[in-house]
Amino acid sequence: MTVFVHSWFRSGSTWLWGKFRNDSQFVAFYEPLNEELPEWTPHLLKTRAARAFEGDKHPSNDKHYFFEYLELIASDRLQFDKKLAFDRYFLTADEEDASLKDYLSRLIGEANDLHRRPALCFCRSQMRASWVKRNFEGLHIAQVRNPWDQWASFGRHGYFKKSLLITAYCIERSHPGCFSHIEGFDRLVSILWIASTVQAVATSDIILDTDLVSASRSHREKISSQLADQSLPSDLSDCKQPDVHKASPLTQEHYRIFADAAAALRDGPASKLLPPDRQAATSKLGNLTTTSAEFVVKVL
Numbered sequence: 001m002t003v004f005v006h007s008w009f010r011s012g013s014t015w016l017w018g019k020f021r022n023d024s025q026f027v028a029f030y031e032p033l034n035e036e037l038p039e040w041t042p043h044l045l046k047t048r049a050a051r052a053f054e055g056d057k058h059p060s061n062d063k064h065y066f067f068e069y070l071e072l073i074a075s076d077r078l079q080f081d082k083k084l085a086f087d088r089y090f091l092t093a094d095e096e097d098a099s100l101k102d103y104l105s106r107l108i109g110e111a112n113d114l115h116r117r118p119a120l121c122f123c124r125s126q127m128r129a130s131w132v133k134r135n136f137e138g139l140h141i142a143q144v145r146n147p148w149d150q151w152a153s154f155g156r157h158g159y160f161k162k163s164l165l166i167t168a169y170c171i172e173r174s175h176p177g178c179f180s181h182i183e184g185f186d187r188l189v190s191i192l193w194i195a196s197t198v199q200a201v202a203t204s205d206i207i208l209d210t211d212l213v214s215a216s217r218s219h220r221e222k223i224s225s226q227l228a229d230q231s232l233p234s235d236l237s238d239c240k241q242p243d244v245h246k247a248s249p250l251t252q253e254h255y256r257i258f259a260d261a262a263a264a265l266r267d268g269p270a271s272k273l274l275p276p277d278r279q280a281a282t283s284k285l286g287n288l289t290t291t292s293a294e295f296v297v298k299v300l
Contacts, residue, residue, distance in 0.1 A: 002108050002136060003232065005121040006129045006200040007143035008193070009160050010153040012210040012239065014065075016143055017121035019233035021068075026119045027111035030065045032104065033124040035085035040066050042074045072110055079103065085124055086163070086170045090195075090273060091131040100128075101135055108136070124167075126196035129203040130275060139230055142204035146211055147193045148254060164189050177269035190261030195273035202281035206230075213239045 003020070007013035013031075020028035045064045072078040084100055091097060104120065111118035125132060126142075133140055154160040168188055172179045182188050201207055206226050212219040213236050220236050227234040264270045275281070 001117065001230075002111075002138035003117065003119040003141065004125070004129070004132055004136070004138050005119070005141045005143055006126045006132075006204065007121070007123055008126065008145075008150065008196060009123055009163070010150050011143055011145040013121060013123055013143060015210075015239065016141075016208065017119075019235070020119040020121065023233045025117055025231075027068055027114060027116045028119040028121060029068050029107050029111075030121060031123050032107055032120050033085050033122060034066075035082045037066065037069065037078065037080045038082060040064075040069070040073060042070055045070050045073070072106065077106060077110075079106070086166050088128070088170070088174065089124060089167050090127040090171050090175065093130040093134040095131060097131070104132070104136065126200040127171075127273065129200045133203050139206075139232075140200075140204040141206045141208055142197075142200035143208045143210065144197055144201070145209070147190070147258075149211075150193075151189065161185070164192060168192060171273070175272060178273060179270065181268060182264060182270075184257075186257045187261050187264070190258050191264055191270050191273070194258075194261055194265055195270070198274055198278070198281050198285075201284045202275050202277070204284075207284050210239060 003026070005013070005016060005020075007016070017028055017030050020026045021030075045067055048064055069078060080103060081099060084103060088097060088100070091100075107120060108118045129140060129142070132138075165185075165188075168179050179188055179191070182191065206223070208223055209219075213223055214220075220239070224234040224236050227236075265274060
């Protein structure tokens with residue numbers, strides 16, 4: 001059974017992907033919708049250091065992040081179109097996307113040909129999670145982290161903010177009106193976080209909250225048990241989320257921004273970004289430890 005992990009940037013996704021990479025029963029594809037994939041050649045994959053960016057705090061790797069794509073790239077079978085990264089970040093379950101379906105099928109087929117389980121570990125799939133499940137079934141994991149620490153960990157790396165703006169632009173272009181009434185980057189990205197989280201959580205079979213796994217032994221054991229039941233990597237003992245806001249606590253403005261975003265999703269044009277059956281995520285969201293969880297529940 002194919003495993004699909006739906007996460008966001010800086011949520012501990014590289015750490016979780018590493019668990020699958022180090023398990024010999026899997027072929028673990030790192031960020032299958034990363035727009036930089038077409039730029040990598042076999043030579044670069046073999047010779048470049050396995051590092052995302054300065055200060056990434058990722059676990060060490062002896063092979064490049066995209067090494068699992070090597071044979072597909074070398075044989076010109078990857079055929080990845082950069083448009084797949086952001087152009088249709090939001091897909092409803094019943095929409096058609098032949099290019100995306102063919103591409104993901106090639107990755108799954110590559111692992112199957114090696115008689116190993118495919119694990120597709122995304123950072124750009126959350127609002128396509130229901131589409132992926134409808135087209136490929138499989139087992140789905142939603143990996144979440146509280147948004148304020150997640151965004152704070154972007155640091156000075158402009159890539160993440162640029163990517164979120166591109167995502168919002170693409171959604172606005174295909175679904176006009178979702179963001180046209182939103183003022184300020186913080187409110188826009190809060191809408192993206194809520195809508196993405198609700199979609200992924202509603203779809204997924206296992207919810208891995210990296211904050212809870214890091215802080216609570218009982219919760220860590222609970223999630224480890226769920227993973228083990230599915231024959232997935234289950235040793236989560238090294239999950240340690242840094243306390244980014246320890247020196248800079250949340251303010252009322254943080255909560256106000258998130259409340260505004262939740263209201264836009266509940267009552268405004270952005271409501272089209274939520275799944276039709278919002279209640280599918282209600283009980284699962286109750287397990288989140290995010291400082292904004294109460295606002296997410298209010299949206300539902």
